[in-house]
Amino acid sequence: MTPPRFLIIADGDFGPMTSKTANSVIRYRPGQVVGVLDRVNAGGTVQAVLGFGGAIPVVATMREGLALGATVVLIGIAPQGGRLPGEWHAWIGEAIDAGCDIWNGLHTFLSDDPDLAARAARRGRKILDLRKPPIDLPVASGLAKDVEAYVCLTVGTDCNVGKMTSQLQLVDGLRARGLRTNFVATGQTGIMIEGWGIAVDAVVADFIAGATERITLQGAKDADIVLVEGQGSINHPGYSGVTLGLLHGACPSGLILCHQASREYIGDYRQAAWLRIPPLSEYVKLYEHIGSAVHPTNVVAICMNTYDLDESAARAACEAAELETGLPCTDPVRFDPAPVIDALAADRARYVARRTERG
């Protein structure tokens, strides 16, 4: 199968801190991105806007974007106000008519739009609404605990601390050691990068763990290590249910705890000065306690997000975390991810030995 060639719509909001989904696809699939549609930065390169991405051009019209050879148009930001602007609708229609598939991560499902759906049917193209859950999800039944592959889940001190990015930074290093490694996406950005997965926060509550189980089993095929993308946090008042469903559905043997060094309060509750983020060692205890209630698990390493710190503060944050928890810690984007890769490989070896012993 030919890998898709993406034209990414990030109109009006393309930048290092704003277009998270677009940026992640560019970072991890640079060879597949043919261009970005953004009228503000049109005429320049992605490198000039993001600081990475090289010569990928930024264009002002769908016509220019299609001329770059796109096979998939990917919606890489949420439009202001959440509703699809009329001109985006026109762009998407134009892309379908020209023979492109559409990958959409918005809460609004484009396959429900009668006009776009009819045009896609006429042209034999697909509109993939990445947040639309499959209709036949199972209730989890613990199947993930029996896979041969070593399952590793990222868990966090909060939302948006780098759970997906941390794992993606480990893939190459794990493969370089001869470990067949798969990444299992549980959110829209990861799904765009991998081309498959389920947005678990969008499924009906009864099926969080079941959805996780299904994709973990799929990722475990022909793999030595499965990296399952975590979501939320076990003490996040809004999203902890999703986090626990993931933890019990994936049955991971190893956990990587992710934290943003400069963050003091959970998520959006800062204004109320509610829920100060407790020490990392508390999270280690909490995740191991609640995770092991279904399947034995342990935290094997810490990934520290230090993007807003200078280098010495970043190194100090990692060292402090190591001292506090006794676990290896690094910022896998900024520094060498080897300490975390070592820890995972060692824990996987213990896992394999335990399985062999049991016969």
Added chain:
Amino acid sequence: MTPPRFLIIADGDFGPMTSKTANSVIRYRPGQVVGVLDRVNAGGTVQAVLGFGGAIPVVATMREGLALGATVVLIGIAPQGGRLPGEWHAWIGEAIDAGCDIWNGLHTFLSDDPDLAARAARRGRKILDLRKPPIDLPVASGLAKDVEAYVCLTVGTDCNVGKMTSQLQLVDGLRARGLRTNFVATGQTGIMIEGWGIAVDAVVADFIAGATERITLQGAKDADIVLVEGQGSINHPGYSGVTLGLLHGACPSGLILCHQASREYIGDYRQAAWLRIPPLSEYVKLYEHIGSAVHPTNVVAICMNTYDLDESAARAACEAAELETGLPCTDPVRFDPAPVIDALAADRARYVARRTERG
């Protein structure tokens, strides 16, 4: 507002162990049930079938049922195979035409049935699909921690151990002590009994805690004690996400741990001999640890479901639980619920004192 008068459809499956929803409505709202439609037991009384429910008649046709003065037809069992049989469809249409509302707890939404919806619109009647979540649910933001009422959530060692029934058995006793007590329903049966609530296991995963928060706030109005109906179990591989969303969304100060004395394995995982139910004291630690990560909480009592034990075994199970956990324990259906009511009232008094201290 006149309380609704229910005709319950339980055709072909009406019995002590089969029609759980129907039976709970009959047990807790006996004065509102005018009849049960079940062709198998037609001509007899509910008492003869269930062992409670008195002279409420069982009838064979919708015409007879409507003649008993029903204002709401309630679907009290799931039909075999899940699909609505043709004759049920005809009964429901007949009831709507006669001026009844329909309360439906099935996964299949009857308001989506064009024929039934049109007939209801014509007659000005309502089809209430109790498992259909509201469309405007919030992400939880911790508002439930600030209510004046004392919030109590039931938590369990497994699904279907008596979390709803335990709380409903406490309502009268709490009110008799002058405590204004509201029950907050989170499942279809509770919603039928109370006439309002949200089936939290049917909401999209991101909104489990938000849905719980909304109904907890509603239940806390003009109340001294709010009993929030729990779901699932914190170590249930399929449903733990729902359980934790409820725990973090409701921000309960007090928990009641529910267990069925004779059960050894979690839910449907018995065949695999997986997940033996750990000791009650483990559950106390687990629920307090994970709950207090968002809002301080403690287990105040144990409710033991002993329906399948003889009386001496039942008393022994309660005593063993008290000895193990140091908490009061009773079967609130079989024995006097006073020990649990005492414990709740005492914990509420401590809660009020803490709030008063803080000013």
